[in-house]
Amino acid sequence: MTIALITGASSGIGTVYARRLAARGHDLVLVARATERLNALAGELRSAHGVAIEVITADLTDAAQTEPVAQRLRADPPIDILVNNAGAGLSGGLSHADPVALENLLRLNSLVPTLLTAAVLPGMLERGHGSIVNIASVLALLPEYSHGIYAATKSYVLTMSQSLHAEVVSRGIYVQAVLPVATRTEIYDRMGGDISKVPDVMEVDDLVDAALIGFDRKELVTIPPVPDAADWDAFERARMVLALGFSNSKPAKRYRS
Numbered sequence: 182m183t184i185a186l187i188t189g190a191s192s193g194i195g196t197v198y199a200r201r202l203a204a205r206g207h208d209l210v211l212v213a214r215a216t217e218r219l220n221a222l223a224g225e226l227r228s229a230h231g232v233a234i235e236v237i238t239a240d241l242t243d244a245a246q247t248e249p250v251a252q253r254l255r256a257d258p259p260i261d262i263l264v265n266n267a268g269a270g271l272s273g274g275l276s277h278a279d280p281v282a283l284e285n286l287l288r289l290n291s292l293v294p295t296l297l298t299a300a301v302l303p304g305m306l307e308r309g310h311g312s313i314v315n316i317a318s319v320l321a322l323l324p325e326y327s328h329g330i331y332a333a334t335k336s337y338v339l340t341m342s343q344s345l346h347a348e349v350v351s352r353g354i355y356v357q358a359v360l361p362v363a364t365r366t367e368i369y370d371r372m373g374g375d376i377s378k379v380p381d382v383m384e385v386d387d388l389v390d391a392a393l394i395g396f397d398r399k400e401l402v403t404i405p406p407v408p409d410a411a412d413w414d415a416f417e418r419a420r421m422v423l424a425l426g427f428s429n430s431k432p433a434k435r436y437r438s
């Protein structure tokens with residue numbers, strides 16, 4: 182029996198991951214702030230699937246509350262799947278942003294997935310297997326569509342996933358970055374938005390089921406709404422064509438006059 186730890190399991194995408202992974206027979210560690218919701222989900226999944234469930238209440242914008250989650254990731258019995266899902270948005274642009282809100286968003290969306298990954302990796306590498314799923318966003322690739330720093334926090338998650346994949350894939354570790362499109366969850370209400378104004382919203386069950394198909398196929402990057410995988414391959418090829426220029430030790434001719 183393997184164990185998955187899911188951050189942000191109390192609603193939305195994280196709750197559906199918990200339901201699907203429990204249905205697959207994984208024991209779970211559920212993390213979020215809303216203890217009652219986590220306990221209710223734990224009860225539901227224990228009786229539906231007979232799996233063992235631990236609950237950790239933590240505000241992941243608080244370093245002291247994040248540490249017990251990191252400790253659980255280092256402890257036994259080992260965590261085989263880490264789903265870095267907890268995240269939030271922040272309305273408004275950067276020009277009038279509250280510094281505390283900016284720091285909290287950077288911590289929750291970018292720093293915490295980094296620290297939790299660093300906590301779980303050594304054990305996974307020692308065991309020679311493990312999976313790390315990072316929930317990014319299509320906005321990682323479309324920063325112009327989002328004011329403020331949300332897209333940048335998600336670009337970070339995508340870049341970290343790609344670097345980590347390069348570092349550990351040959352040592353038995355699977356890394357997946359999932360890039361959801363607009364998905365019907367509580368995230369819009371929480372940031373004072375109105376989901377009814379968002380066109381083409383994906384249902385959360387569909388999003389997670391697609392992400393898990395990408396997981397089973399060991400995709401590095403899963404973008405559920407994109408119809409043709411060749412489009413991502415073409416995007417990656419274009420990146421590598423650009424990178425050919427990075428090997429020049431002198432500035433390009435167009436910058437010499």
Ligand SMILES: NC(=O)c1ccc[n+]([C@@H]2O[C@H](COP(=O)([O-])OP(=O)(O)OC[C@H]3O[C@@H](n4cnc5c(N)ncnc54)[C@H](OP(=O)(O)O)[C@@H]3O)[C@@H](O)[C@H]2O)c1
Nearest residue numbers: 189191192193194213214215241268318363364366367368
């Ligand atoms: N929905 C979309 O359109 C969409 C699109 C692209 C990417 N995403 C990403 O998907 C992930 C999941 O979001 P969602 O759409 O499922 O939204 P959601 O329903 O609002 O769920 C967010 C989860 O994160 C937890 N969380 C928020 N702040 C936290 C904190 N300070 N400490 C600990 N946990 C915290 C929440 O639990 P508590 O409130 O109980 O702490 C909740 O379980 C996020 O990373 C989000 O950026 C969502």
